[in-house]
Amino acid sequence: MSDAKYYDLVVCGGGVIGLSIAYQCVKKGWTVCVLDAGEIGKGSSWAGAGILPAGASVDALDPLEQLRALSHELHPLWAAELLESTGIDNEFRRCGGLYLARTRAERATLRANCSWWDEHGIAYEQSTIGQMSQCLAGMKSLTLVEPEAECWWVPGDCRVRNPRHLKALQKALHQLDVDLVHNTSVTGFRCENGRVQRLTCEGGRTVFGNVYCAASGAWTSALLSNVGVATGIMPVRGQMLLYKLASSAFSCVINEGHRYLVPRDDGHLLVGSCEEEVGFVAETTQEKINELHEWAEGLMPALTENRLVQSWAGLRPGSFDSYPYMGKVPGVENLFVAAGHFRHGLHWSTATGLLMQQLMFGETPDIDLEPFRVLRGNAASRV
Numbered sequence: 236m237s238d239a240k241y242y243d244l245v246v247c248g249g250g251v252i253g254l255s256i257a258y259q260c261v262k263k264g265w266t267v268c269v270l271d272a273g274e275i276g277k278g279s280s281w282a283g284a285g286i287l288p289a290g291a292s293v294d295a296l297d298p299l300e301q302l303r304a305l306s307h308e309l310h311p312l313w314a315a316e317l318l319e320s321t322g323i324d325n326e327f328r329r330c331g332g333l334y335l336a337r338t339r340a341e342r343a344t345l346r347a348n349c350s351w352w353d354e355h356g357i358a359y360e361q362s363t364i365g366q367m368s369q370c371l372a373g374m375k376s377l378t379l380v381e382p383e384a385e386c387w388w389v390p391g392d393c394r395v396r397n398p399r400h401l402k403a404l405q406k407a408l409h410q411l412d413v414d415l416v417h418n419t420s421v422t423g424f425r426c427e428n429g430r431v432q433r434l435t436c437e438g439g440r441t442v443f444g445n446v447y448c449a450a451s452g453a454w455t456s457a458l459l460s461n462v463g464v465a466t467g468i469m470p471v472r473g474q475m476l477l478y479k480l481a482s483s484a485f486s487c488v489i490n491e492g493h494r495y496l497v498p499r500d501d502g503h504l505l506v507g508s509c510e511e512e513v514g515f516v517a518e519t520t521q522e523k524i525n526e527l528h529e530w531a532e533g534l535m536p537a538l539t540e541n542r543l544v545q546s547w548a549g550l551r552p553g554s555f556d557s558y559p560y561m562g563k564v565p566g567v568e569n570l571f572v573a574a575g576h577f578r579h580g581l582h583w584s585t586a587t588g589l590l591m592q593q594l595m596f597g598e599t600p601d602i603d604l605e606p607f608r609v610l611r612g613n614a615a616s617r618v
C-alpha cells in the first residue's frame with residue numbers, strides 16, 4: 236500500500252521532540268506527517284516529570300547552555316500560544332525550585348551546584364526549612380526534615396504538565412492539518428543518489444517526503460542503522476510514582492539529589508526518579524517503587540500508600556556524552572536527526588523544534604549545532 240500524498244517533511248517519532256519540530260515546520264508553511272510506532276505522545280515524553288530548571292543567560296558561550304537558555308525563554312511563549320490556539324492549559328508555571336541537602340554528600344553536591352549557578356548567572360539563595368515554611372504555603376507538611384538540613388531556593392525553575400503539553404501540541408498540529416499517524420513503525424529509509432526517496436513502515440505502508448527527520452527517542456539508534464549510521468543513543472529507564480492529595484500542598488518543585496517531588500495544580504503529586512540501564516524494558520520494579528515511596532513519605536508524611544494512584548517507567552533517550560544529536564546525516568542530503576535529549580527532552584524541546592526547523596529550511600540556526608552533530612566521538616560512526 237502506498238500513500239499518494241507527498242509531504243515536505245516526514246517525522247519518525249511522535250514524542251515531544253518530533254511534535255515540536257512538526258509544530259515549528261508547519262507554522263512555516265510545510266506540509267508535515269508524524270509517524271509513531273505506538274500511540275503518539277505516549278513514550279518517554281509522557282512518562283517524564285516536566286521539570287524545567289532555570290537556564291543560563293542566552294549569552295552563554297557553551298552551545299548546550301544556549302540550548303537550555305533558549306528553551307527556557309521559549310516555554311512560556313509556547314504555553315501561551317498553545318493555550319490560545321487549542322484552549323489547553325499545559326500548566327507551565329514559574330514555580331521555583333527547592334533543593335534540599337540532608338547528607339554530607341548531598342551538601343557537597345549542592346555546593347558544586349551553587350558554583351555552577353554562579354558561573355551561569357542563575358539566581359539562587361540559601362535558606363532553611365523553617366524560613367521556607369514561613370514563605371511557602373504547604374511547606375509545613377515537610378515536618379520530617381531536620382532543622383539543620385541545608386536548603387537552596389532557585390526562583391527561575393519552572394514546571395510543565397507534560398501530558399497536557401503533548402495533548403496541546405497534538406491538537407495544534409491537527410488544527411494545522413498535520414497527519415498524525417499512530418501505530419505505524421518506520422522500518423527503513425530507501426535511498427537513491429544520496430537522498431531518501433521514501434520510507435517503509437511495518438505493514439507495508441510507504442511514505443514519501445522531501446525531508447525526513449528521525450526523532451524516535453531511545454529507539455533512534457535502531458532506526459539509523461538502516462542508513463549505516465551508529466550513534467551513542469541508548470535507553471535509560473526512570474520510574475515514577477503518582478499520588479493524589481485533596482489539594483495541592485505546595486507549588487514548587489522539591490529536589491533532593493536525583494529525586495524530586497513535582498506538584499500538579501489539582502493535587503496530583505509526582506515522585507521520581509532513578510537511572511537504570513536495563514535495555515528496552517519499560518517496566519516498574521517493586522524495589523524502586525518501595526525506595527521512592529519511602530523517600531517521599533519520609534519527606535512528606537501525607538504521602539501514605541493509599542494516596543498512591545499509579546506508577547510507571549519510561550525510557551529516556553540517553554547519549555554517550557550527554558549531548559543530544561541534532562543535525563543532518565552526513566552523506567544523505569535530506570535526512571536529519573533530533574534525539575538523545577536524556578533527562579532534558581521536555582525542557583529542550585522548544586529550542587530543538589526551532590533550531591531543527593531553521594536547519595532543515597537551510598537557514599543559519601540561532602545556536603551553533605556543531606557540538607550536536609550526528610557523527611561524533613567513538614560511539615558514533617558509519618557501520
Ligand SMILES: Cc1cc2nc3c(=O)[nH]c(=O)nc-3n(C[C@H](O)[C@H](O)[C@H](O)COP(=O)(O)OP(=O)(O)OC[C@H]3O[C@@H](n4cnc5c(N)ncnc54)[C@H](O)[C@@H]3O)c2cc1C
Nearest residue numbers: 248250272278279280283284286421452473549580581582
Ligand atoms: C521518569 C522520567 C522523568 C523525566 N523527567 C523529565 C523532566 O522533568 N524534564 C525534562 O526535560 N525531561 C524529563 N525526562 C526526559 C524526557 O522525557 C525525554 O528526554 C523526552 O521525552 C524525549 O523525547 P523524545 O521525543 O525524543 O522521545 P519519546 O517521547 O520517547 O518519543 C519517541 C517516539 O518515537 C517512537 N518510535 C520509536 N521507534 C519508532 C519507529 N521505528 N518508527 C516510528 N516511531 C518510533 C516511540 O513510539 C515514541 O513515541 C524524563 C524522562 C523520564 C523517563
